[in-house]
Amino acid sequence: MTTLQILRELRRELPAEVVICDPDAMARYRDDASGEPGGMPLAVLRPASVDELAAAVRLCNRHAVGIVPQGGRTGLSGGACAHAGGVVVSTERMNGIIHLDRRAMTLTAWAGTPLQVIQEAALAAGLEYPVDIGARGTATIGGTVATNAGGIRVIRHGMTRSHVAGLEVVLADSTVIDDLQRLEKDNAGYDLKHLFTGSEGTLGIVTRVCLRLKHAMPYTETALLGLRDHEAAFALLEAARAQLGESLVAFEGMWPDFFAHVCDEAALCRAPLAGRQGFYVLVEAAHRSGAGAEGFHAWLSEMLESGRVEDGAVARSGADAAALWKIRESVTELHRSFGPHLSFDIGLPPPVVGHFAEAVAGVLRDRRTLQFGHVGDGNLHLLVAREAGDTDHDIEQPVFELVRQWHGTVSAEHGIGLLKRDWLGHSRSPQQRDVMRRIKHGLDPAGIMNRGKLLTSPSCPESVLEDPTAMSM
Known part of the structure; x- marks a missing residue:
């Protein structure tokens, strides 16, 4: 099927306001905050309901068209970058608080709801949602779940996973998994919500989220x-x-x-x-x-x-x-003031972070660096200035080799996405990566969900479109 035929089918099966095909209107959906350039998508889809999203996914799966799920596009690992010939599915119209239960201390919201809106709704009820990141005004709750966001309060409250009570997810074959029952104790088999939390959109698209709240500390x-x-x-x-x-x-x-x-x-x-x-x-x-x-x-x-x-x-x-x-x-604001650089998001046992920082300074020699992070949870953020003629590999290889030697992780909270994908083996064993691929293939055998992110697989072709450059009807 040609690009034009797929575009016609998208417009036939979805409401007109869901489908964006104009290149100028699609330009802002090409990339995220990582600085990694994205490709021009075939179309941007902005469903306003689970049924619309499931219909869009069903069509893409039918034609093996890759889907890139997007929330607020604040990610720093390239996980939301579009690829040419694929389709972007934005949750920005699936937005708003659905239910807040003061007695149960839970809040249910659409995935496209900004994190700050979640925080403010909880505070208005005398409660709080404690996960907090600098991009709170733009980052969506679905995006923070998909990346298992951390932030500045992990030392007390843990990562996003600790606060997810339930999820609704649309799978690659358009099946809708409803796991929003909000039970405090439920030991009936696999805990699916934790499977999708942190999966970076590679297993399905989060549509609704039920969160556990805390008593407010004013x-x-x-x-x-x-x-x-x-x-x-x-x-x-x-x-x-x-x-x-x-x-x-x-x-x-x-x-x-x-x-x-x-x-x-x-x-x-x-x-x-x-x-x-x-x-x-x-x-x-x-x-x-x-x-x-x-x-x-x-x-x-x-x-x-x-x-x-x-x-x-x-x-x-x-x-x-x-x-x-x-x-x-x-x-x-450092992206402008510090100039061209690479950013690292490294996780280590907290007591050794200072020693690791000294070791990094040694292997980077005279390169200019900035270091900061979450001392209590061992998350070191490192910015390394680029020099003339540098490739990413020139800087990444010595840093990630140290991470492997010190038994750390190449991504503490930003996710793997595109930028850390080739270094995943420095933090996960071949056996672990094999299990990840089995899970991915079981839920997404055609490899349409955020293909090329987190994992690589020869069974996931980049595009089956005959003409991925034809962008208009």
């Missing part, structure tokens, strides 16, 4: 602390866990190179501490009542008096806290 205390080095930061983390307990929700680390670039070179933020420290930690605690602040400040005083903390700035207002967090979250 009182927060935030401080930026200057320390001697990463070892001192990890010792401080142990002390914070011992004395602050479950009120500790964030413990973010910044190396001096990152802090100096953000506050001085790029002038993205104002430095709240005088001079320069060997390491910086942004710590936040949350409480049900204002009385919790006393314990936080008592702990800070003890850490300063003991010399574990060399300097610090404590937020006295919401505006102060936002200014401190802006230093850490300014990473979204």
